[in-house]
Amino acid sequence: MPVEHYTSVAKARPRLRELWGTGRSIGSVHTLGALHVAHGEVIKRAAGENDHTIVTVYPNKIQLFPGSVYQYDLEEDVAFAEHCGADIVISSDDTEMYPPDYATYVDQGDRAHRLNSSVFDYASRGQVTGAIRWISLCRPTASYFGMKDIEQSLLVQRAVKDLLIDCDIRHVPCVRYRDTGVPVSSRLRFLPLERLTEVGAVYHALETGRRLICDGETNATVIVDAVREQLEAALTTFQILYVTVADAETFAPVDRAELPFILHVAITDGTITHFDGLCLRTEQELAESPEVIWIP
Ligand SMILES: Nc1ncnc2c1ncn2[C@@H]1O[C@H](COP(=O)(O)OP(=O)(O)OP(=O)(O)O)[C@@H](O)[C@H]1O
Numbered sequence: 248m249p250v251e252h253y254t255s256v257a258k259a260r261p262r263l264r265e266l267w268g269t270g271r272s273i274g275s276v277h278t279l280g281a282l283h284v285a286h287g288e289v290i291k292r293a294a295g296e297n298d299h300t301i302v303t304v305y306p307n308k309i310q311l312f313p314g315s316v317y318q319y320d321l322e323e324d325v326a327f328a329e330h331c332g333a334d335i336v337i338s339s340d341d342t343e344m345y346p347p348d349y350a351t352y353v354d355q356g357d358r359a360h361r362l363n364s365s366v367f368d369y370a371s372r373g374q375v376t377g378a379i380r381w382i383s384l385c386r387p388t389a390s391y392f393g394m395k396d397i398e399q400s401l402l403v404q405r406a407v408k409d410l411l412i413d414c415d416i417r418h419v420p421c422v423r424y425r426d427t428g429v430p431v432s433s434r435l436r437f438l439p440l441e442r443l444t445e446v447g448a449v450y451h452a453l454e455t456g457r458r459l460i461c462d463g464e465t466n467a468t469v470i471v472d473a474v475r476e477q478l479e480a481a482l483t484t485f486q487i488l489y490v491t492v493a494d495a496e497t498f499a500p501v502d503r504a505e506l507p508f509i510l511h512v513a514i515t516d517g518t519i520t521h522f523d524g525l526c527l528r529t530e531q532e533l534a535e536s537p538e539v540i541w542i543p
């Protein structure tokens with residue numbers, strides 16, 4: 248069956264009602280567009296675990312830099328989603344998603360202003376509000392979120408639980424390029440290889456931090472300093488915004504690295520801001536590093 252593409256929420260609704268009536272399982276993947284190989288992995292996982300797979304494509308303006316334009320080709324995205332196993336794609340635009348009387352946002356207190364949102368204050372609130380709206384629309388059995396975006400994946404899980412939404416949030420491992428360690432990301436797609444290699448230094452420094460902790464160091468200041476030192480030596484065109492050891496639930500900085508916690512880094516070149524992190528929840532993740540889907 249060819250993919251069904253609904254170009255608005257309004258057009259998708261009748262089909263969604265029909266789908267719920269069948270009682271078959273639905274997996275959903277929500278995206279900003281400009282789909283790449285990592286989205287492909289997330290979509291394949293949803294398609295492998297469900298009878299139907301819905302992909303949404305909409306560059307959610309409340310999580311993006313105000314006034315910026317997210318470059319994507321909708322027709323290419325629809326074809327790629329289909330290729331990866333989606334049977335329904337829903338797209339929308341600012342006019343439909345944010346009419347002038349739009350008023351509702353997910354509020355998760357201080358935790359939504361930490362990690363990436365300590366740099367872009369609106370990011371987590373926008374990401375979580377965006378994700379919850381799509382989940383509310385699609386009512387999937389399970390919705391899939393990548394661990395590239397640690398804070399979003401954990402905050403969406405928190406919101407779904409707190410708002411009593413009947414949906415299983417499934418975390419998909421971060422998809423990284425094997426040669427550099429860089430997570431596949433729409434925002435990095437135009438970077439030449441030498442700058443991608445520089446960005447990859449973040450992952451290698453995070454791994455240094457993890458190994459230090461694994462060897463018994465728990466003092467967060469010592470860990471942050473070690474990660475910082477390695478990064479400073481490797482960065483030439485980017486600067487460090489922060490290196491932090493944070494609680495895995497509240498994202499507040501901690502004095503001691505005790506499971507579960509997040510080791511998180513942000514760097515910027517003034518135009519591109521890159522976040523990367525390790526969410527360490529178990530002894531196994533601490534010992535072996537969180538699972539990665541490696542792209543050759
Ligand atoms: N490298 C990746 N590994 C795992 N999941 C990913 C990866 N890239 C994107 N995803 C997941 O795909 C979903 C949609 O992400 P999104 O459309 O924002 O792509 P993106 O590449 O993260 O964009 P951007 O680079 O602008 O942040 C999210 O759940 C996100 O975590």
Ligand SMILES: CC(C)(CO)[C@@H](O)C(=O)[O-]
Nearest residue numbers: 277278279307374377378
């Ligand atoms: C889930 C999402 C589509 C919500 O706008 C976005 O945050 C994203 O693509 O990660």
Ligand code: BAL
Nearest residue numbers: 310311370374396399
């Ligand atoms: N998937 C990350 C959301 C963002 O780029 O805003």
